[in-house]
Amino acid sequence: MEVITDNSRSQMRKGVLEYCILSVLDRKESYASSLIEELKAANMIVVEGTIYPLLIRLKNQGVLSYRWEESTQGPPRKYYCITDKGRMMLLQMDKEWNEMVKTIETLRK
């Protein structure tokens, strides 16, 4: 039973991660390790092997950009911030998300 449950949980999250990451970065820029913590605080678990390739994809699509910044506590950090294109995409995702919430409500009333 746990297997099925865990699977449905992780499956449901697929494709929503992008939306979550853009949402966080829309408020303030951040770097991967910090992003992971912020998402965890909002109950959305992500791991490194997921987030690094995803950030690179989003950057290659032009919805994110980054700059290096020195840290006083370790190696330099790659701070990502959302671009104008990213903000446009986020608005589109809001629409898609709201439609999906309505769809589920329709099916599950």
Next chain:
Amino acid sequence: MEVITDNSRSQMRKGVLEYCILSVLDRKESYASSLIEELKAANMIVVEGTIYPLLIRLKNQGVLSYRWEESTQGPPRKYYCITDKGRMMLLQMDKEWNEMVKTIETLRK
């Protein structure tokens, strides 16, 4: 731009299809072609290549069962219905879904 949008739309839907299908079948049993129509009516587009393997997976997990029924309009139909295990899974999915809606609200306010 369309590419990104289409991609984010289809990605967001990943993993939610199971939830939609169980929701429909929780109301009444149905067969694949009919399910596709019912989901389309609720704004959730699915195609054959997606739904047939998914129904088989859910049946193998024991959350669905099926029976053959003759049709007056063509070949026999495979009517799927939800099992007790499926109803338990559906309740769990309700929980997961509501948590995810809250998570998104938290991140995107």
Next chain:
DNA sequence: TTTAATACCTTGTATCGCAAAGTAGTAAAA
């Protein structure tokens, strides 16, 4: 100089959604 902590990156695997092509039963048209 070794250890611990932080941070970024890559590889390999499993799974999913989907386009496309295939199989087969039924009924109506030629």
Next chain:
DNA sequence: TTTTACTACTTTGCGATACAAGGTATTAAA
């Protein structure tokens, strides 16, 4: 009777994603 059209179920192969696991590199403290 054969062909065509419609319905329905199935399979194959591809692209994309999430993740476990392992790797590289910087900094500071022991």
